[in-house]
Every structure is written in C-alpha cells, then in structure tokens.
Amino acid sequence: MTAPIRLLLADDHPVVRAGLRAVLETEPDLVIVAEAATAEEAVRLAAEQPVDVVLMDLQFGAGMNGSQATAEITARPGAPRVLVVTTYDSDADTLSAIEAGATGYLLKDAPPAELAAAVRDAAAGRTALAPAVADRLLHRMRTPATALSLREVQVLELVARGLANLDVARELHISQATVKSHLVHIYAKLGVDSRTAAVAAATGRGLIRR
Amino acid sequence: MTAPIRLLLADDHPVVRAGLRAVLETEPDLVIVAEAATAEEAVRLAAEQPVDVVLMDLQFGAGMNGSQATAEITARPGAPRVLVVTTYDSDADTLSAIEAGATGYLLKDAPPAELAAAVRDAAAGRTALAPAVADRLLHRMRTPATALSLREVQVLELVARGLANLDVARELHISQATVKSHLVHIYAKLGVDSRTAAVAAATGRGLIRR
DNA sequence: ACCGGAATCAACCTTTTGATCGATCGGTCG
DNA sequence: CGACCGATCGATCAAAAGGTTGATTCCGGT
Known part of the structure; x- marks a missing residue:
C-alpha cells in the first residue's frame, strides 16, 4: 500500500473541523496532520510540515480570507494542493479561488463520499468541482x-x-x-x-x- | 446519575451533522437519538420519538426553513426545546426564530464547551444566547x-x-x-x-x- | 380601563423609475 | 474600410414607488 494522503483542515468553525475530521478519518488512505482556525495559521502550518492537500474554507471571521491564504500557499515551490470547501458559492468566490490556484471547489453540503473522492482527485492533481459549481461556471461561459x-x-x-x-x-x-x-x-x-x-x-x- | 439528554440534529450538511455529533458525543450526559437532513424530516422525527433538545439549523437547501420547523415542533404539547445553531446571524433570523419558540440561539463558530453548555441550558428550559447575539439584541433594545x-x-x-x-x-x-x-x-x-x-x-x- | 405601538387597509397626489424610441461619437477588429 | 460595441444624451409615456392623511383592530403594559 502507498503512503496515506496528508491533510490540513482550515476552517474557523470548530464544529465543521470536527465534522470533516469525522468524515475523512474513516477513510484508511487519508490522515489529518493539522487543523487551522484562521487563514494565517493555515499558511504557517502548510509551510512548516509536509502536507498533500489543504481543505480550505473561504470565509473566516476576521483577518485573511481563504482566497488570499490559497494564493500564499500555492505560491511556494512544492506546495500542497488546495481544495476549497465552502458553504455558499458565488461567481466572485469561485473565480477568485480558482485565480488563487485552488485545485478544487466543493460545497459543504456535499455527501461524505463525494468529499473523500474530491480529496483523492486533488491529491493526484486532478481538478475537483462540485456539480453545482461546474454547472454555474459552464453556464457563465455559454452566456457571456x-x-x-x-x-x-x-x-x-x-x-x-x-x-x-x-x-x-x-x-x-x-x-x-x-x-x-x-x-x-x-x-x-x-x-x-x-x-x-x-x-x-x-x-x-x-x-x-x- | 440522571437520564441523559436526548438530542435530534437537524442540518442539511452531512459534515456539520458529523461535527456536532463528534463534539457532543464526548459528553457523557448527551446522546444523539436522530439526525434530519431537512426541516420536514426534523418535524417528523421530533414527533415520532421522545427528544429533549433539537439542534436546528435555519438555512436548508430547499423546502421548509428552520424557523418554520421550529414553530411546528414547539406547537405540540410536550414538545422538545429547540436550540437554533446557525452560521450567520441577522435580526431577521434571530427574531423569527425566537418568535417561533426557540429556546436558544447559537452561532456555529461557538467552541464545543459553549455548545454543550447551551444544550444543557436548553434542556433545563433556560434561554441560551450566543454572546454576539445577546449583544446585538441588547443594543437593539437600547436604540429603539x-x-x-x-x-x-x-x-x-x-x-x-x-x-x-x-x-x-x-x-x-x-x-x-x-x-x-x-x-x-x-x-x-x-x-x-x-x-x-x-x-x-x-x-x-x-x-x-x- | 386606558394608552401606545404594531399591523392592517384606503384614497389621493407627486416623484422616480422603467420602457421605448432614436441619435452621436470614439474605439476595435476582422 | 465597414461593422460593431460601449458610452453618451434626449424625449416621451406608462408604471411603480414614495408621501400624506386618516382609520380600524389587536395586544401588552400602566
């Protein structure tokens, strides 16, 4: 068996971090190596230790937002993939996250199985978009x-x-x-x-x- | 030791339900007896079995919202207490939830300890308000x-x-x-x-x- | 029992907005 | 160059929104 995928959870809600941990820890090939309650902390932790995928929220209560953190994380060489996991989605959010270098964009209402699959896609460098997000982006392209x-x-x-x-x-x-x-x-x-x-x-x- | 407090979780996000479960299950006096992914399901489940406290989200993807569900749940005799646990708070949300008979109003960024304390308060019939919400309500009173x-x-x-x-x-x-x-x-x-x-x-x- | 505020509705009038024409003046692009 | 588009402006008319006044009901508090 190959090495497990190392994850960093970045979300300002303790309940959401606990939920992601609970959902993802049941997968044998995934291991959560750190949690961050702020975007700044996420940037620091992602630099300090080897991480394969960062699960990044976009809205933080104060300070840096998820897009900025994503840009900082993906800027360094050998950076982890960033998978955005947010509650609401808007063109502004989606586009700025993609602009910042996010590998995927999921909504928090995603079922656990979809979440785990997206993490594996992201770890392999494959783009992972929630169906709703993909639909909206395509619709946006079609209707300039x-x-x-x-x-x-x-x-x-x-x-x-x-x-x-x-x-x-x-x-x-x-x-x-x-x-x-x-x-x-x-x-x-x-x-x-x-x-x-x-x-x-x-x-x-x-x-x-x- | 007295009987444990029976909880029903109502939130359309699987991740949030898992998070609430993870956070609350570590408390020995709390037990989660059911989960609902829609407001309608929450109303039904709360009627079918004995429940002490319902943790109710306000925003559901479709159908009935949390306030309506709260009103329906608290309308019946011997109804459980409803503790609203939501992401954003606004006067509109807070007032309609309180109007609907909610016993407490928490934000999802609350630390686990505060959450558990609020559940116990609600079970005992005591009102549990997040500090930020309480502040806003007081400020509202002061400036009519x-x-x-x-x-x-x-x-x-x-x-x-x-x-x-x-x-x-x-x-x-x-x-x-x-x-x-x-x-x-x-x-x-x-x-x-x-x-x-x-x-x-x-x-x-x-x-x-x- | 009384008062005040919230919620409800009606009629009237003024102002703003929206809908539909048309028109000119740079740029850009094949 | 000719076609097109964005930005600019004007005129006109119908619809919506806003302002005023006044009235009724219901409810909670003094």
Whole structure:
C-alpha cells in the first residue's frame, strides 16, 4: 500500500473541523496532520510540515480570507494542493479561488463520499468541482451576456448603495439619461426588471461587492 | 446519575451533522437519538420519538426553513426545546426564530464547551444566547429608533430580494397599501427615502442577511 | 380601563423609475 | 474600410414607488 494522503483542515468553525475530521478519518488512505482556525495559521502550518492537500474554507471571521491564504500557499515551490470547501458559492468566490490556484471547489453540503473522492482527485492533481459549481461556471461561459461592462458595474455599485438615478449621474459626471440607459442594459443582462432585483442578482452572483 | 439528554440534529450538511455529533458525543450526559437532513424530516422525527433538545439549523437547501420547523415542533404539547445553531446571524433570523419558540440561539463558530453548555441550558428550559447575539439584541433594545419590528424586517427581506410591493404583498398575504405603510416606517427608522437605500442601510447594520 | 405601538387597509397626489424610441461619437477588429 | 460595441444624451409615456392623511383592530403594559 502507498503512503496515506496528508491533510490540513482550515476552517474557523470548530464544529465543521470536527465534522470533516469525522468524515475523512474513516477513510484508511487519508490522515489529518493539522487543523487551522484562521487563514494565517493555515499558511504557517502548510509551510512548516509536509502536507498533500489543504481543505480550505473561504470565509473566516476576521483577518485573511481563504482566497488570499490559497494564493500564499500555492505560491511556494512544492506546495500542497488546495481544495476549497465552502458553504455558499458565488461567481466572485469561485473565480477568485480558482485565480488563487485552488485545485478544487466543493460545497459543504456535499455527501461524505463525494468529499473523500474530491480529496483523492486533488491529491493526484486532478481538478475537483462540485456539480453545482461546474454547472454555474459552464453556464457563465455559454452566456457571456452576464458580463457587465466596467461602466455598468460602477453604476450598479452606486445603485446598490441606495443612490437615486440623478445622484448616480452626478457622482459619475454623466446625465440621468445615461444612467437609465446603463440600467436598461444591466437589467437585460441580469434578466431582471428593477434596480433592487438587479442588486440582488448581482450580489448573488458576486458581480459587485456588498 | 440522571437520564441523559436526548438530542435530534437537524442540518442539511452531512459534515456539520458529523461535527456536532463528534463534539457532543464526548459528553457523557448527551446522546444523539436522530439526525434530519431537512426541516420536514426534523418535524417528523421530533414527533415520532421522545427528544429533549433539537439542534436546528435555519438555512436548508430547499423546502421548509428552520424557523418554520421550529414553530411546528414547539406547537405540540410536550414538545422538545429547540436550540437554533446557525452560521450567520441577522435580526431577521434571530427574531423569527425566537418568535417561533426557540429556546436558544447559537452561532456555529461557538467552541464545543459553549455548545454543550447551551444544550444543557436548553434542556433545563433556560434561554441560551450566543454572546454576539445577546449583544446585538441588547443594543437593539437600547436604540429603539433602529429597531425594526418583525413584520418590517420580513417586508424588507423580500424587498432586498428584488420583489415589487405587489409581490411582497402577495407573499405575506397582505395588501399593497400595508406594504407601503411598512416601508414608510422602515424609511423613517433607517433615515433613508428609498427601497434600495433601505436595503443598503439594513445590510450594513446586519438587520437582514445578505 | 386606558394608552401606545404594531399591523392592517384606503384614497389621493407627486416623484422616480422603467420602457421605448432614436441619435452621436470614439474605439476595435476582422 | 465597414461593422460593431460601449458610452453618451434626449424625449416621451406608462408604471411603480414614495408621501400624506386618516382609520380600524389587536395586544401588552400602566
């Protein structure tokens, strides 16, 4: 038999770490060598000892987030693979994690078997995406319409802060008519028909920061 | 020694259930008698067998949510105590859970010891609130200006999802006039004058979930 | 028993927003 | 070069949202 896969768990929730440990320890070829409660700790622990796969949460209560930690971990030579395991997924989360060098992206509602399989895939260097995430990414590729232009994003961010069209116009030094024009295009791209729905859709897809 | 406290775990994430089980099973006076992956299942299981405390998540992937399940569970005579254990907290979540009859409200980032203590408190009928939640509720009491009523929060949450007034009215089984009336009060309390500004202000203060 | 707040609804009016036209002016790309 | 797209602006009209006033019911607390 070959050497077991060494895992590092990084999640700020003790309950989740215990759950991952419970689920993964039953697999004979997996061994958990460390746990981190913060992103900073995860970076440090991944550097100090040999690790094959890091299970990384994206949301930490304070300090560095999971994407930043992923970037730091994967930057060094001989770095472990990073498998992102998060609760919610949005375009912003997924894209920044992949950008940061994550090997896989799973949701916490994944069944245990799928989790273990993803860990083995990641250890072997194979990309592991949760079906829901893969679907969304593909859909995004197929419909480039969801890509808002820079100006549209600027307008939408101001709208999300609660500004009226006239205020947005003043803020961006354009006319109210132009703001309305941008909004019409935004609604078409997002498939909605009101400003609040556009804000909801855009935050849900991670197109603007909240 | 007295009889152990019987627990029912209700969470749609297998990993979280395993984590709660791992953390709570080390306590000799606690025993997990069942697990539910949906809110509906939790209601059913809580009715079928004797249970002392239900650990209830609020967000389920589909179907009934945790608050509704809590209301159904606590409605019957001899009902178990319900301890809400959730990831994020907002006024909307907290208030509707308490309204539904929850005995306690914890966040998943709670340390294991605090969790076990809260379960014992709940079993004894004592209210168990996470410090962060308690702080927010107290702050809410002290500044009645920003305190939205439960109904107002419900309206605002639907507005934040992009629904028009008429849709909100249908969703809550009230008239459009009432929705407008609630919104006027919300604007006054938040110091804004539009629905998008209200949503921005409320998310910024953690009154509704984003 | 009384008061105040929360929730409910109606009618009226003003303002904002959204929908639909059209139009000009740079850039970019095959 | 011609086609296309993003950004800009204007005008018009219908729909939605917001502001005001007033009223009723119900409930918890003094």
